[in-house]
Amino acid sequence: MxxxxxxxxxxxxxxxxxxxxxxxxxxxxxxxxxxxxxxxDVHTTNDNSNRPGSSCGNIPVWCTCTFCREMPVDTEKVCCNKTPSNCHSRLRDFDIIVLDELVLEVARRMREDMLVEARDQNLNRANRYAAYRQYILWIHGHLGAGNRRVIPSCVIWRIRDKYPDPFGHYVGFIDGRLG
Known part of the structure; x- marks a missing residue:
């Protein structure tokens, strides 16, 4: 059939x-x-010459989209693998679903209500964590407890640039609790 x-x-x-x-x-x-x-999407090569994306100028060799930055741990050295014009972190939908403060506020309130969590008084940290969850939900759907995915560097840094930690202290990827 x-x-x-x-x-x-x-x-x-x-x-x-x-x-x-x-x-x-x-x-x-x-x-x-x-x-x-x-x-x-046609994947670009890992040729570092004439790569327009990254604002810092040092595009890692593992990056395809040109917006990634070097990450401290090998497991975090992940790219969205799109062309610069189609990078997840540069899509219009990303700005709305992942970075918009009102969307993040609603997502945080829903999570706090469902899990009976206390409100995080550090607004930038709360928005960062909510943005990470929004990205995962948008791209992968609901994963469930202990099932985690590494977020691409380009996405991580776009979120961190919008909601920075004043001391530059970031947790990084934590593997699933159950496994």
Missing amino acids: AEIRETDVQERINTLPPEQLRGLVMRMYQRQPSFVLDII
């Missing part, structure tokens, strides 16, 4: 004129930008 459906879809796609295909892709992008970017 799935083969027939896929064949029908393939046939319909093949009959669409190029302009309609472009419109279809744009509508798909509006509904799920990361899905479309994953499909059309």
Whole structure:
């Protein structure tokens, strides 16, 4: 049954004129930008010459998007693996879902209510942690207790730049509690 459906879809796609295909892709992008970017994104090479992204000028060799910075631990040396124009940390949705203060306030309140947690009086730290959770939820969905993912360096530093620790003390990645 799935083969027939896929064949029908393939046939319909093949009959669409190029302009309609472009419109279809744009509508798909509006509904799920990361899905479309994953499909059309062409990965750059690890060539450090002529790489425009990073503000610090020292782009790590493991970075594809050019916005990552060196990380203190090998497990944290992770990139989103997108082109500079499609880097997770530079998408419009990222600014809304991950960095917006009102969205983070709502996310913090919901977490505090559900887990009966005390409110963190350090607003930047509370926003940083909420932003990390928002990113994971946005990209990976709900993971569950002890199931963790390393957040790309480009994302970590965009969040830290917006909600910095005054002394530059950051915790870093902590592996799952259960495993």
